[in-house]
Amino acid sequence: RIMPVRWSRYNPSYLEPEVKKESYQKPLEELTEEEREQMELKAVRPIKAAPPTLSSSVFSDPMISKFTNMMMKSGNKVLARSLMSQTLEAIKRKQLEKYHKAPENEKETIECNPYVIFHQALKNCQPIIGLSNITKGGKTYQVPVPLTDNRKRFLAMKWLITECRENKHRRTMMPEKLSQELLLAFNNEGPVIKRKHVLHKMAEANRAYAHFRWW
């Protein structure tokens, strides 16, 4: 028997689980028509099982979970999550040390929140335009192509992780490497930003082939 991995085998009548606490604390009068219908439907229809990534914690962040999943090897989510928390702690420690040593006027410019640094670093690493292989007349051309948001996020995270895994000294720990890379990316420096710029330059150089794209 083949177990379904990628496409869900749930009956279409199954509804998604609702995790947010706020939606359950609203009194009945404030609900709109659609929400009242939804509530009635929930009383009758079965609900899908909640996936392990879904969390009702106020501290959960979908980008961080996605990054943790990408760092995970052979299903070891425990290790990946602990590496992620150690990375965030390392970023926080470095920034706090800098903060306490800095003079008064510079203290406001130093960002200490590891989540803000993570999101900003990812945003800085995202490419605007990508290349795709299109075969025309026997030859394959690298054609510049717009990227979707998901693809941009995926590429940024992938580049960060491969950069940390491959181009660093063998004995450095992953949290240390990652925190260093994230801080460099936050300041628009570092090898990942360079890779993004290289991609942009290639796309600019191959501008002539842009009309090969048909979508």
Next chain:
Amino acid sequence: QLDHGCALHTAARDGLGSVSTQDVPAERPRAVFHTSESDPAKHSEQHEGRLYNIPLEEVKAVFPHGLPYRFQQQIQTFNEARVMVRRPALELLTYLKGSNLAQPAVRYVIYGERGTGKTMTLCHVVHYCSRQGWLVLHIPDAHLWVKNCKELLQSSYNKDRLDQPLQASVWLKNFKTSNERFLQEIKTQRKYMWGKRESTEEGRPLGEVVEQGLARVRSASDAVGVVLRELKQQSHRGSLRLLVAVDGVNALWGRSTLRKEDKSPVSPGELTLVHNLRKMVRNDWSGGAIVTTLSQTGSLFKPSSAHTPHELLGKEGFDALDPFVPIPVANYSPREFESCYGYYLERKWLQHEKAHTEDGKAELQFLSGSNPRQLDRLAGPL
């Protein structure tokens, strides 16, 4: 908002000090969990749940070893060492203040679940005793002496026993940093021979024995034994007050993972360091106190659910330590949790926006179960 916080903080340090919680007006919630009383001798119930500051030079002098690793990282990040005053520590301090030094040394065993603050209680007591002028014999973790030892030498003093030069020399170095002034005052009572040619005469300061142990690493364990014996005899005479602080005392009576060259297992009694320490922890001397901590985290061949003295010490250890005063350490009380949470907020350790809200605080309390170590681990990435 930053300056507002700083002004409150300095006002708290100068003005409020040891004022009890009820007198503090409601618009100064941040200052409640600090206290400016940095002398442990003056700590009492009104300081319970509050954090006191240890100056960094004193930390380097009193604790060259012995502080937990995460606490050392915290000292480095926040640039200050803040220890919470908790009930078990206050209890121990009252016992020590009221103890009669002419009677044989009383043994205190600090026990509790994992991560509740046993080592920090021990460090609080060590700080108090060093402030009072006691000589502190602090063994940071007895488990380090019964596992992961690269070099085991056969002892020259007694053929059956085994020496550990590396661990002994490391401990001697730290002992020297913490007790410099005593080493010049205390004199040896008899002549000691180190091998065929070197010896220490009677009446020489104890510092020379320590130097000998550090210079000749082969005889470091014997040097440790000599130091312990001298201190025991001298405190018995009443000239100095001695505090023996051992963290992880259940290592002395358990099993060890070390093996001799013929692959036969080594029992802790065959190691010189452990043998001498066992003699030290016996209550046949007077003029001081023995404060010990049980620890499951570093222990060997003990299940992770074991945390009571009987389970961790085993029959042999319990009989050897019996009678002792047990001091249980529990998780944070609601007030202590508030105080710890407020301290992290004030030091900007909790950076997540949601961590400042009531929801975040409730979630932290629930997830950590008010356990100090879990709270520290959870607050790390947030």
